[in-house]
Amino acid sequence: MGSKKENTDSNNARRRLLPAIILVVLIAAVIFAVSDAPFIKNARDSVFQKLGYEAIDQSGNSEGDGTGTSGAGNSSENGGAKNSDWDSAADIDPAALPEYNGQHYVNVNSGVPVFPDDVYERAGLVKDGNSWKNKGNLMGTVDSHKLTPYEYYGELDDRGRCTVAYGLLGEETMPQDGQERGDISSVHPSGWAKAQNWERCHLIAWALSAENANPSNLVTGTHYLNYDGMRPLEEEVEHYIWNTGYHVLYYVKPWFMGDELVPRGVQMVARSVEDKGDGISFNVYCFNVTPGAEIDYKSGIVTTEEQAAQDARVYVINTRSGVFHYPTCDGVKEMSEHNKKTVTATRSELTSQGYTPCGYCEP
Ligand SMILES: [Zn+2]
Numbered sequence: 001m002g003s004k005k006e007n008t009d010s011n012n013a014r015r016r017l018l019p020a021i022i023l024v025v026l027i028a029a030v031i032f033a034v035s036d037a038p039f040i041k042n043a044r045d046s047v048f049q050k051l052g053y054e055a056i057d058q059s060g061n062s063e064g065d066g067t068g069t070s071g072a073g074n075s076s077e078n079g080g081a082k083n084s085d086w087d088s089a090a091d092i093d094p095a096a097l098p099e100y101n102g103q104h105y106v107n108v109n110s111g112v113p114v115f116p117d118d119v120y121e122r123a124g125l126v127k128d129g130n131s132w133k134n135k136g137n138l139m140g141t142v143d144s145h146k147l148t149p150y151e152y153y154g155e156l157d158d159r160g161r162c163t164v165a166y167g168l169l170g171e172e173t174m175p176q177d178g179q180e181r182g183d184i185s186s187v188h189p190s191g192w193a194k195a196q197n198w199e200r201c202h203l204i205a206w207a208l209s210a211e212n213a214n215p216s217n218l219v220t221g222t223h224y225l226n227y228d229g230m231r232p233l234e235e236e237v238e239h240y241i242w243n244t245g246y247h248v249l250y251y252v253k254p255w256f257m258g259d260e261l262v263p264r265g266v267q268m269v270a271r272s273v274e275d276k277g278d279g280i281s282f283n284v285y286c287f288n289v290t291p292g293a294e295i296d297y298k299s300g301i302v303t304t305e306e307q308a309a310q311d312a313r314v315y316v317i318n319t320r321s322g323v324f325h326y327p328t329c330d331g332v333k334e335m336s337e338h339n340k341k342t343v344t345a346t347r348s349e350l351t352s353q354g355y356t357p358c359g360y361c362e363p
Helices: 002-034 038-051 117-121 223-244 305-310 330-334 347-352
Strands: 105-107 125-128 131-134 150-153 165-169 199-202 218-221 248-255 265-272 281-287 313-318 323-325 340-345
Touching (some): 117 125, 117 248, 199 223, 223 248, 223 265, 223 281, 305 347, 313 347
Antiparallel strands (some): 105 281, 125 131, 248 265, 313 323, 313 340
């Protein structure tokens, strides 16, 4: 009898203890799930990583797997353009924009995308330490249905120049079936000069945004920038969205030097959201140039090599050797006065008369 009573007491004690244990475990689980204490957060991240979940890392790096590289940095499908890092800085210095070096674009921040917080926040993502996730999603995963596709176009600045365009792009922002491209010829972006072969260059492409004559989205660009620099990257994003139905954070900024009206280049930053950059991940600066042409970025006047050769200007001919120079050439200083002949002519006039350009000053 005595032992039976003891068993009953023990059962009663266990019945009282069990809810207490469950409560303690629940409290511990909640603390583990939401605490920002570093050691708990690290433990949580490591558990989620083991479970296959990852938060979006703000730095653009996909934590844990190192596969988050694609797109511009190592893409070979961009017309054979070679892309190397622009090594000097992680971000673009407006006072020292990258110099054109024969490539369509150069990587910024080693090609790793970085966005202002607003780009994430408008998409419905909330900051979680160094990462971004759907609101209320403790697991840090991204649910397509909880994202907010959007487009944002910055106002023109006081010189009428485009500032920035960004958004969360997806099928929702793209042209709908049968939607026709509108006329954009009414827009004259800053620096636009007639008969210079300029193109109205979308910051966010029509195929991604369905934006037509939006002055905040069109800059004065060369065919080389529009067609060779930006288009392959835009197509990469477009095809990705069609193939996956996923979304891409996208940020495009024209870079002007000082008060100039034509941008020197356009920065394009993109990262796919649901797969954490596995599909799309780039950060590049595309050059607004035409190889071989000289561009006045203040006036929008473009001078091609052929045109430059047609312009009459002052040359100094050495009548003894038949070589012609720019007046500033050292060869002119060394020339004896009686061989020196100063003329105003076009380059092609001189060459057709049998004179040869100096190999040093290359007139
Ligand atoms: Zn010379």
